Structures are given as C-alpha cells and as structure tokens.
Amino acid sequence: MLELNNLTAGYGSFQALFSVNLEVKDGEAIAVIGPNGAGKTTLLRTISGMLPVQSGNLSMEGTSLKDVPPYRIIDLGIAHVPENRRLFPSMSIEDNLRMGAFTPNARPHYEERLDFIFNLFPRLKERRSQIAGTLSGGEQQMCAIGRALMSSPKLLLMDEPSAGLAPVIVNQVFQLVQQIRDQGLTVLIVEQNIEQVLQIVDRAYLMEVGSIKISGKAGELIQSESLRKAYVGL
Amino acid sequence: MTRFSKFTALFLLAAVPFLDLPDYYMHVLILILIWGFVYTGWSIMGRFGLVSLGHGAFLGIGGYTVGMLWNFYGITPWLGIPIALILATIVALIVGYPCFQFRIIGHYFALVTLALAEVVRLVIIGMRDYTGGSLGMTPQRYGEGMSVYAFQFVEKDYFYVIVLLSWVFGIWVWNLVDGSMARYSMEAISDDEDASASVGINVTREKLKITILSAWLTAFGGVLYGQYQMYLNPDTIAGISVSLQIVFASIVGGMYVALGPTVGAVITILLSESLRILVGVELAGLDGTIYGIMLILFIIFLPRGILGSGWAKPLEILRFPKDKPG
C-alpha cells in the first residue's frame, strides 16, 4: 500500500532522513520505533507532505506522493494523527470531528462516519459539544484519532499516541489501536513505548539518526538481543 | 566610504550656505536634513525589530513643549529643549517599560505605539484653548526673528547650519550605536529574546536604552521642525500619518545603513517637491499614490531598502564601512 524507496528529507539544509526504505502492506500494522530525535516524526510528516522530499520516492497504492500538494494527501486515503494530538482547542469535539470530514469526498458520509466514531468512542458522544481544550489527555487522543478516521482513510498514521498520558490511559490507547486494526484499517504507528507497541503490530522498523537500522516481525524483534539491550532496558 | 571622502562630503555640505542658493533650494535642503535626522533617530530602534508606529508622539512632544513654554512663559528653547527631552523620556518609559517587561513585540508593539501617537495628537487637539487645536499654533516671533536666545533664525543659511550639525550628530549617534556592545545585545534580542535573557542580557534595560535614545533624537527633530516652520499642527507633527511617514521613509532608504534613512528623506521629499513643480497642485495626491506603490514594491522586493540592497552598487559609496574592531 505505502512504499518508501531511498527516501531522503529534512528541514532546509538540515537532513533528517537518510535513504529510508519502508513498506506497509494492505491490512498490516507497522510500528516505527527508536529514540527521541531519530526522525520518526519527520518520517510521518514527509509522508503527509508537510515536509518536501529531497530525493528518493514514496508512493501510495502506486501513486507517487512527491508532487501531491500536502492538502491533497488525505484524498489518497492517508490520515495523520499528529504528534501531541493538535486538536483545535477552542472548538467543540463535534467541530473537530467535522474538520476531519472537510474534504469534498468525505462530506457526504459525515453522519455515517460520526455514528461509527461515536460507536468506537462512546465517551466522545457524551461530550460532543464540549470544548476540546478542556478534555483530558486520553479523551483528546480519542478525539484526535476520531478526527483522522472521519475521512474514511485506508492508512492511518499515528505519531506517538501514548506520549504524555498516564500509564492506565496508555493501556487504553493501545487497546484503541487494536480496535482500529480489527476494523481492517492499515496502521503506521510511531512510538517510543517499544514493548507495548510491539505487542499490537505485525512488523516494526527500528530507526536511529534518520535511517532504518533493523526491521522484522514484531515477535522476533522483541526477542532481539541488541534491541532489548539498547531500548527496553531489560 | 573613506575618511577622506567623508570629510569632502561634509565640507561640501558645509559650503552650501556660501553658494548663495535661492531660498527654495535651501528650504528643500533644510527639510531633507530635518527629516533625515528624524528618520535616523527612528531607525536606531527600528533596525532592531522595535518597529514603532508612534514616533509622531515624540515629534509632537518636542515641538509643542518648546513652542508652548516659549509662548506662555517666555522660557527660552535652550531650557525648553531639555524639558522636552525629559518629557519624551518619561513618555518613552511609561509606554516602553511595561511593553518590554511584558514582552509585547511585533505587531502588538506596533499597535501600542500607534495608540500612543494618537493619544498625543488627540491630547494636543483636546487642549485647544492652549494649543490652538487642529488649527495649529505659531511660536511668537522674537524681534526680527533672528535670535539665538529664542532659537529663531528666519535667515535660512543660519538654520541650515544648525540642522546640518544636528544631522551630523544624528549620524554620529547612529554609528556609535552600530559600533557599540548595545548593538550586539539588541541583535541578539531581536533574534531570540529568551535565549538573550538566558545569557544574561537584561532585555528590558537594553530595549529601554535604545528607545530613549531614539525618543530624544525624534523629540529634538520635532523642536527643529517647529522652530524652522514657525508653525505647529497636530496632524502634521503628531498622530498616525507622520508616524507612518517616518517608518516608511526609513524603510525605503534602508534602516540598516547609517545614511539609509537620510536617503529615504531625499527620495520622499524630492518626489513630492518635483511632482509639485512638474504637475502642479491640481493633481494633489499624485505624489502619495506613487509613493504608496513604491512602498509596497519596496517591502515586497527590497525589504532592506535602497542602500541596504545589493543592486544599489552605484550608491555603495554612500555606505559607511563596518570597520569595527574585533
């Protein structure tokens, strides 16, 4: 579904990704793990078109994303839950969700998607007119995921969904991701919470200073000696 | 610019009164020097990102303080000028200190200063029993209008020498700031306030110093303007219009170069004067129309002004070299 070939990108003269190769197949859940500053967020931002590609290629279902303007990426079925959730703080939950269905393709399905999301997160339904800035961290994460799902995406990009949340809530968030997977959605998730994320994805890539170091099945990676030593701290 | 060419230029400027030019040319030269001085005063702070849209306030305070003290109490401008500068300092402190303390920057700073300019203009109009309001006021003429005591020089040659000296002083102050430690602090501050504060720069104090210096020069410019025209009007010497005029001429000339603001004065004054002569007064507004378009094009294509931009190589000679030690 999503393919990255020798992808290089960065901010101005600063290069953050060095020829990254990555593939996400239809129906898979993939994690990109690695330390802070490894370029994980940059990777997602490049896929969403928020950063320009410097060289290499990336494509979604065979369509190259290189020359697609950032606001058209969502039309190709890619939705992005950004780092720190980035809700519109002074708008209600419902208005935030409405923004998720902004594209002309999504608008006719607004009601139906809204029902789907309220089913998934009954909590959001109860608070549909509450201002997003006043929600708890977990609720905000639900709202952010819901907003991304409003456009009926094929591929969901998630940037550190567990960051800044209490441990109990983190568990809930990972359960949510599991639920979304069960809906048949393809997921590309970026996480620092390695142990937990490896339990819910099929495959994972380990990133360090802008390039992929190791990749493999989640079950195998969690056994990998070098990974355990370096990151899990066991 | 070498030392030699600098002195040659100064010598030529100083020799102007001996050329016996017609009054009109002297008048244009004097206006250029007064406004060049004011614009230079503004750019002392403007170049560091402290874009004040309120310098008309200081101009008005300078002109009116001296004029009113003279008219009502007969106080000589020699005493009136220091009083005007003290008043300008107080106003700069009252508005500047909280602004800098509370980190009001960018367009918020611009809008606060704009409000200040309007406050001064409206106060002058509101005090119409003393200031003449919108009709303006005329400083009382002392004898024949030629008196050092009254700071009145009806002979343009004399006034020319005074404004020339003031202007040279303004450029000297500009260069002094340019070569001082304050410049480095201010550049750091305009780059990143938090980082500057964390390396021990007292942001508020550095900004206040520059602001007060700029207010002094501008207020003195107001005095010069009032004593030269022998007429003060709140709409031409205070308020938004003149404040914007100050900002824009400095930008057109180039506020990052010592002579930039003066070049801005030359361009704007020559533009309006030559259009006035060429097409006459029936087409009032033509100069402003051209000037407005020029400003827009400048900000889009040449934000560093004529002197600050590379393509102005032929004018390069007007730039002072950045020959600071270290």
Next chain:
Amino acid sequence: MIFDIFLVEAIINGILFGGVLALLALGLNLVFGVVDVVWICYAELVMVGMYSIYWGNNHFGLPLVICVVIAIFAVALLGFLIHFLVIRPILGTPPINQLLVTGGLLFFMQSLATLLFTGDFRNLGLHLPVLELAEMYISFSRLIAFVTALLAMVALYMFLKRTYLGAAIRAISQDREVVVLMGVNPQRVYLVASALGGGLAGLGAALLILQYDVHPLIGISFGPITFMICVLGGLGNMIGGFIAAFVMSQLISLGGFFLETEWGYVIAFVFFIIMMFIRPQGLFGNRS
C-alpha cells in the same frame, strides 16, 4: 433631570456606534485571525466602499441598495486582490513586513482617493429622520446601522458555525499547520477570509455613509479604534471583539459627553494601552 436624559442619550448613542465598530472589528479580526496579518489599511477599504456608494448614487444615479451591493462586492474583490497581490508574496517574511506593506496600501488608497475625488467632504444628501423617544433624540441612520450590523454579525456567526468552510476558518486560526492534514488548502482559506473581510468593510461603508461625510482621510478616524478593538477582544475571538467594541464605544461616547470627543478617544486609547499591559492576550483571551 435634563442632565440624566442627555447621559442616557449618550449611552444609547454609544451602543449604536458600537454596532458598526463591532462589525468592522469583526472583519479585521477575521483576516487577522486567519492570515495573521494586521491590515493597517482596513479603514481605507471602508473609505473605498463609501466612495463607490457615493459615486454610484450621485454620479450614475443608481438606486442606493444597488450601490450598496456593488460596494460590498467591489471591496470584497479589493480584499481578495490585496491578499493575492500584496500579502501572499511576503507571507514567509517577518510579520512586521506584512503589517507595513498594508501601511503602503494605506498611503496608496488615501492618495489615490485625493487624486480622484480631491479632499472635499461629500455626502449622499440623505435626510433621515431623527427619532424622538422620551425627550431623547436618536438618529434613525444610527439605528439602521446598528440593526444591520447586528444582523450581519449573526449571519457571519452562522456561516462560521454551520459550514465546513466556516469551520476551516475557525480551525486555521487555532492551528495553521495541522489543518493541511485535513485537506484544507490554507491559501484558499486566506483568500476567502480576505474577501470576506473586504465584504464586511464594504457593508461597514454602507452603514457609515448614512451618518458621515466621506473624504480621503476618513479612514484615520475609524482605523486605529478598529485595530484596538480587534486586539482587545482577543485574536480570532468574535464574542470578545463584539464586547470590546461596546466597551470602547461607551468610553468614547461618555468621554465625549463629560469632556469632549477627543478626550473620549484619548481615554479609549489609554485604556487600550493599559489593557495590553495587563491582559496582552485580549480582554477575553486565554493565555496560551
């Protein structure tokens, strides 16, 4: 008790004046909130609108209503062009450049108006009745202006609340980066907001020409107070701007009643400066 009647009259006039100010502040706030640029020349757009109504009515003899519609569209187009031609090329440069370039537009529009129409004061020559209400005199034109401004604000509020484009306009003022992920093209929203801001200036012009003469410098009388209301109300905060408009118009009206009009403005501006120090995020903004 004559004194009290006059005081009430001043308060009512203040409220009526506040309606038009609120409308103008709303238009400016829309542009400010969405594009993050202060149009220093906003009141000059109003001036352009006033001249087009005057010219259409007086020169071409078109009915006033048609003139008003033309003015709204003309100024909306002007707002669109300002963004497209002048602001867009310098969006990436320091914000102060964007503010200053609209200052250049201010000079341009003022001078062009002087060139085309001279500095004369002009009016439509309308004689709208003055309402007498319990010994108070209330200008009918002010009342029309107030009601129309309120209706326009309600319409705008509905637009922002009920439509996708309206939601995008509100969203972009809160996070201009993330809206792109939702498929919003910011450049398009900027143009819409600029045209909308222009259209509101055009409507404001229609309401002001009922009460005031138009001349090239009229923008100076409304411009500064409009920016200040906009900032006082808080960036992108429509309700805040609305309340701020009435606070400022009361200060002006009451200051004018007890002292003189200029002092009313002085009080309003000083109030603005002090409020900026106490609550830089605006009267009703949340500190972020």
